[in-house]
Amino acid sequence: MSDDEVPDLEGMIRGLADGGVRFVVGGGLALSMHGSAYVTLDLDVIVDTAPDNLAALELVMAPWAPVFRNVPGAVPVPVADVLRSGLDVLTTTTARGDLDLFVRMAGVGTFADAAGAADLTRIGGRSVAFLSIAQLLAAKRAAGRPKDIAHIHELEAIRALTEPPAG
């Protein structure tokens, strides 16, 4: 994807869901889903690394022609093999946009850790899991970059504006 092309984040989510991939949306898009004004240009997902799920993921992503994002020369990614190799995150650039695949996300854990506590919503008729505010706060505290501090303040403000009064 060149710089003047627009990432199709919703299209990637729909594609993954339609392909039967088990995943939880994290990162900037999960922030946006909770009401944050942050705009992200990539999609972060925590994926189940069970063999059937990696096969489904590879099938869905094949038409998107994923390449390693930080490797010069547009090197194609054997997604399932790389995700089985023990790394925590695989960053790819695809024809649909940048897609980061997390095996383990700091502060949150694996898909198994994330899925049970994630929030659910419907997007285009599909049920989609994305990190809850509590999980995002944990992820942001673990990451600890300057932008994460801003996100923590924003998430706490969203809690203050949306949660029912205590007691």
Next chain:
Amino acid sequence: MSTVSREGPELPPMTPEERAAALARAEAYGIDLSLLRRRLPLTPEQRLGEVARAARAIARLRAGVVR
């Protein structure tokens, strides 16, 4: 966020003092609370649409800078 179902454990509820402090911290950090208040009634799909519109605007800006 009435269209979102909460499956997992919740954070402990904020007291009124914690709410006020959280809003004050956010405002002091430069978070636009009026923008947040405008976004919160949107549905998740509307929020996705807002992200897509912003992404298109950024892409147009980038194209203008590059060319």
